[in-house]
Amino acid sequence: MKKTTIVILIDALGFTIAERHGFRPGALRASARLRTVLGFSQAALASIFTGLMPDRHGLWMMYSFARGGSPFAWLRLVPPGISARRLWLRRAIRWNLAHAAGVKGYYSLYDVPREILPHLDIPARGDIFAAKGAGNARTVFDRLEKEEVSRLVWDYRTDEARAFGELEDAVRGRRASFYLLYTAGLDSDLHRFGTTAPRIRERLAWYSKRIEKIAAAAGGVPDARIFVLGDHGMRDVRESVDIMKKVETLGLDIPRDYVPFYDSTMARFRINSGRSRDSLGKLLGDQTSGRVISPDEMRRLGVEFPDGRFGDLIFLAEPGVTILPSYMGSEGVAAMHGYHPDVEEMSSLMISNDALPATAMSLTDVAALICPGFEPSQGGEGT
Ligand SMILES: [Zn+2]
DSSP states (O other): OOSOEEEEEETTOBHHHHHHTTOOOTTOOEEEEEEOOSSOHHHHHHHHHHOSOHHHHOOOOSOEEOSSOOTTGGGGGSOTTOOTTSHHHHHHHHHHHHHTSOOOSOOOOTTOOTTTGGGEEOOOOSOTTSTTOSTTSOOHHHHHHHTTOOEEEEOTTSOHHHHHHHHHHHHHTTOOSEEEEEEOHHHHHHHHHOTTOHHHHHHHHHHHHHHHHHHHHHTTSTTOEEEEEOSOOOEEOOEEEOHHHHHHTTOOOTTTTEEEEEOSSEEEEEEOSHHHHHHHHHHHHTOSSEEEOOHHHHHHTTOOOTTOTTOSEEEEEOTTEEESSBTTBSSOOSEEOOSOTTSGGGOEEEEESSOOSOSEEEGGGHHHHHSTTOOOOSSOSOO
């Protein structure tokens, strides 16, 4: 890989959002709609960097149900009634995850109840922005490492304005052959203010300016390719549903009958008894705010896990509905993602100064494009 490649990955850069706010940095003329994967940013980023669907890279959700050991099992020794919101307990959990479980990537404890944590696992142990970051699946960073391509990466750990400034300087100074900048600033604004807020237009205009400056800095580099893309889109929220309360009225026992995980658009259940399978199935089947995804559809969406590690029963909210409260928090948001990938607003966008192979692409097409010669593989052997 001899050409210089610059990748700017803007979390939640939706196709329809970019259209609505006229986001089109002048230097990048080619454009494509990017179909996302069912799930949240972790699933999408892993699909971008591995070129694989979630059931092949395995990093579908931040939390899976534990099979055997859990990195939170020790919490059972902490006296009941002490909430995981307590600062010292949160610190102890973090310390334990980093040191005993070797978690290097991004995760958050959110508002997951401490009684639930010992039933959970964190499948993403590596740093997805670095080599060996996706377990056994190969990522573009593994390939770049093997080919000894000099690279510079700015991820969620760097302040956004600083990252754009440093990227521009590095490109001008030709300090690497591969550059990647990831930012979650737009995602957070969209959740807070919704997709139509003036603040979104301002932020996109700011990105445009910064991208044009980077393109100008790259102007002196022969064959420099620039890609700007997102991982998913965003949909404004119109209502919420309290699935947790409905489930709790069934009188089932955790963990004897089931273990739940309430995400903002998905409720996932590990089923431990026949009676919970029947009553949960009936309750969720009766809802109009969402539906249970069939095993067939899970397969088609590339999120099929026959061992049920992410749940035996998965309820997906209708577009515009959020599950509230959830383990993500008890406050509503203005906009959300994590809906069915067929929902128009879930698609993301890719633009480039180079030709793109099609105007409709998938996240799994990105890896080979930003890293020519990359071949997806779910085995860890070789790169
Ligand atoms: Zn988000």
